[in-house]
Amino acid sequence: MIKDMDGVGITLAIGALKALAFVYDVLTFPVYVMLQRPWRARSLSRRVKAKPITKDTTSITYRSTTEPGPVHVTLVKEKIDTMAKMFEYVSRKYPNKRFLGTREIIAEEDEVQPNGRVFKKYNLGAYRWKTFSEVNALAENFGRGIRELGNDPGENVAIFAETRAEWMIAAHGLFKQSIPLVTIYATLGDDAIAHGLNETEVTTVITSYELMPKFKKILAMVPTVKTLIYMEDQLKTLDEGGYKSGIEVIKFSEVLKKGATSRIVDVPPKADDVAIIMYTSGSTGIPKGVMLKHKNLIATLKAFCDSTDIYETDVMIGFLPLAHVYELLVESVCALTGVPIGYSSALTMIDAASKIKKGTKGDATVLHPTCMTSVPLILDRISKNVQEKVSKSGTAKKVLFKFAYDYKVSWMRRGYSTPLIDRVVFGPIRGILGGSMRLILSGGAPLSPETHEQMNACLCATVIQGYGLTESTSCATVQDFYDKVYGRVGAPTTVCDIKLVNWEEGHYRVTDKPYPRGEVILGGDNISAGYYKLADKTDEDFMEADGRRWFRTGDIGEVHTDGVVKIIDRKKDLVKLQAGEYVSLGKVEAQLKTCPLIDNICVYGDSTKQFCVALVVANQQQLKDLAIKKGIGDLSFEDLCQSPDVERVVIAELNEHGKKSKLEKFEIPAAVKLVTEVWSPDMGLVTAAFKLKRKDIQERYKHEINRMYAS
Structure with a gap:
């Protein structure tokens, strides 16, 4: 963790701390043994698990x-084989317990920075909670409201929105009416979004206030879409004008009102019905729609409850995309075990987050979560x-x-x-x-x-x-x-x-x-x-x-x-170099990413060449510190990324780190290109789960790759 800890004084200090720790350990060891009983943990760690x-x-x-755990057994005993039955069950079991929480936005204010720039910051209040029974009622109303708008059971409806309480309410509303839910990442590019919507032939898209402007551009690419339902913003009102003719724009709250007065008879799903058509984030090629049945989702809930200790006393902070099956299923485990979920985002999660007003608290400080996904x-x-x-x-x-x-x-x-x-x-x-x-x-x-x-x-x-x-x-x-x-x-x-x-x-x-x-x-x-x-x-x-x-x-x-x-x-990450050596690109990247200098890296291997090359997203501060240490100078990050001297220094650092990580010499990149962009899902270079999209990265930087091999 810490480098450069040399010197007699430091050695003496560590020696003194070790001596104090030794005395403390001798005095307290019997107490720790009796209270913590570590032999149990060691025995459980060593047991054969498969x-x-x-x-x-x-x-x-x-x-x-x-062996199947109590929740798994209950699901079998109660014959719960669909998401609709699951949510009815938890609503009866935890009717008045808080379930979905949303942070109140009091105001958006201008905050002047020391350099004179002005940033928009949120003044946030407390979390506002909906109970299990309230969420169930809202889901019922939303499902019936969707039916009132003309969406029949079996006809696909898409959700294209950030993670928030309304996402879960809408999803369970669709589940209750046997309407397959098409999930599309909010960070996908326009072409990928249009591909998913056109392939599934959806007529209704559920989105958010923030993403509605994006949809104005996409509508020309998705001729089947006729209705846009948007989740309202806490502070701002949407200008509903300017959309393509024939498009109905309707508030989320209005759909709930339609459903509350509806007399439509519910059409509950069967275990073999498709619950979700989930578009993968497409690390290779265009996104594919994966069909997940209700029985698939229930099977995973059983497995996760058997393998993960989540308790009714826990509190989860939800921020990863619900369009990712992993986040959706973990949040569903929370529902199944009575755990409240407070929603957040990277912009507001911690006190130092970019949208948090100075002097106010981030979501985690207010919520005090005990569990999260990452x-x-x-x-x-x-x-x-x-x-x-x-x-x-x-x-x-x-x-x-x-x-x-x-x-x-x-x-x-x-x-x-x-x-x-x-x-x-x-x-x-x-x-x-x-x-x-x-x-x-x-x-x-x-x-x-x-x-x-x-x-x-x-x-x-x-x-x-x-x-x-x-x-x-x-x-x-x-x-x-x-x-x-x-x-x-x-x-x-x-x-x-x-x-x-x-x-x-x-x-x-x-x-x-x-x-x-x-x-x-x-x-x-x-x-x-x-x-x-x-x-x-x-x-x-x-x-x-x-x-x-x-x-x-x-x-x-x-x-x-x-x-x-x-x-x-x-299999897809394996490259055979000219001399016959096989290089696992993913393995090399995983090892090199542990170098403090590297924020992200994509290794490329050409089978006609004898070595690999790498595109590197460097940590800005680490790169600046390294340049000063090596006598290159205190340059801007952009200038450092363009410097051949810096590239040579980075190659040397990767060589040293690669050897420590026990990589073979042919696995360590022989040339690098430092890129100034931070790869994000918005750029289309990584998936929503931040996995590299190799083809897109290689296409974007093909000239740099050719230059590295030419050098």
């Missing part, structure tokens, strides 16, 4: 050893932010932080918690997310072991990594709460078997030692019905065998002796 059920020389299938990129940013702040602090603070971090990690690995260190040293870091966070669920992409351990230590929370795809309703594996081996994604869940199949081209076989390796194929009730209007692609990626449905992921995994899966490669 076992082979079939095995031969070409494939091996694993099944979870975990993606690795966000956790990487938090980790680097912590490192940056520590590196700029005084020597005494650096010494204390380094000692405390090493001390905590050593005890964590033995199954102990360190409450005193947590309060004194890590309390301020934990306070960034409200001070009560205990569980962070990470998905969407691989989480590096280094970031995983740092976040566990610094946030004083348990970070759990999972693995799944839209095609498997986000469900495949979930890391065990007590598992302290980082870099793994957990064992198969209770509803999903995992099969490893030999991939001869990549030299991965189930007979490999010490662990079987191969392509990961998932099978169970969580597997999608296939791709919407793409029969050939569905037949290519999905299959029926052994009485269940299976999906070929294209990911390469190995399974350890305790039944836990580690994703080690991806």
Whole structure:
């Protein structure tokens, strides 16, 4: 975590801290042993979590050893097999408990910065809550209101909006009326949005005040769309003029009013009905619509409740896109277990967020959430932010932080918690997310072991990594709460078997030692019905065998002796260089992203060349500090990115970091191009889950890639 901790004084200081810690440990060890009983955690960590059920020389299938939990059993006992039945059940069980919370916006005010620039900031109030029974009633009204507008059961309706309470209300309203929900990321480009809407032939789109101007441009590309329902803004009123003729623009609240007086008879769905057509974020090619049935969603709810300890006393902060199956299912687990969800965004989550007025509190400080979802990129940013702040602090603070971090990690690995260190040293870091966070669920992409351990230590929370795809309703594996081996994604869940199949081209076989390796194929009730209007692609990626449905992921995994899966490669990321060496681009990127200098990186390999190259989004402050340290000068970030001298320094840093990460010499990029843009979903270069869109990145920077190889 901390570099450059040399000097006699520092050595003496750390020695003194170690001596004090030794005395403290001797005096308090018996108390900690009795209170924390670490042998239980160690035993649970070591237990076998999945076992082979079939095995031969070409494939091996694993099944979870975990028994279904109480929520899973209840869903089976109560015959809950659709999302509509699920929400009726929780509304009866928790009628008066708060469920969906939205922060009140009191005003939007101008805030003058020291440099004279003026930024718009929110003056925010408290969270306003709706109970389970209130949300259920609103969902019923919305579903009937949609029917009153002419949308029949079975006819697709799209939601194109940011994560917020109205999103969930609308979704459950559609579920109740057997209307398939088409989900489209709010960050997709116009062409991708139009593709999804045209392919599904929707006539009604549910969007938000903020996205309505975007739709003015898109309407010309989507001839079937006739109705726009928009979620109102708390402060501003929409100018409903200027839209294409024949388009009906209607407020969300008006749909609720129509439904409240409707006499339409509800048409509840069946388990085999399509609940969602979820458009993937398209890391390769155009987005595909994945058809998820009600039974797929319920299967994942059973699995997540079996593998994740979420309690009625928890509070979740929701901010990832609900158009992502992972966020939607985790929030549905919260609904199923009576957990309130307070909505937020990156613009308002923490006290230092860009839309928070100086002197007011961010959403996390007000909400005090205990659990949240995240993606690795966000956790990487938090980790680097912590490192940056520590590196700029005084020597005494650096010494204390380094000692405390090493001390905590050593005890964590033995199954102990360190409450005193947590309060004194890590309390301020934990306070960034409200001070009560205990569980962070990470998905969407691989989480590096280094970031995983740092976040566990610094946030004083348990970070759990999972693995799944839209095609498997986000469900495949979930890391065990007590598992302290980082870099793994957990064992198969209770509803999903995992099969490893030999991939001869990549030299991965189930007979490999010490662990079987191969392509990961998932099978169970969580597997999608296939791709919407793409029969050939569905037949290519999905299959029926052994009485269940299976999906070929294209990911390469190995399974350890305790039944836990580690994703080690991806078929599409494998590049063969001119000399015959295979390079896993994703693996190299995951290792190099742990370098403090790197905010994001895309490695490219040309099979006609002998080396790889990389496009690098550098951390601005780290790059400036490095340039000054190397005597290049105090230049602007843009000038640094254009400097050949800086490129050479960055290559040297990557070489050093790559060797520490045990990368082979041919895996480390031999040339780099520093880019000034921060890759975001809005640019179309990363997905909503922040996975790289390789083809788009390579197309955008093809001249830079050619220049790197020419050099």
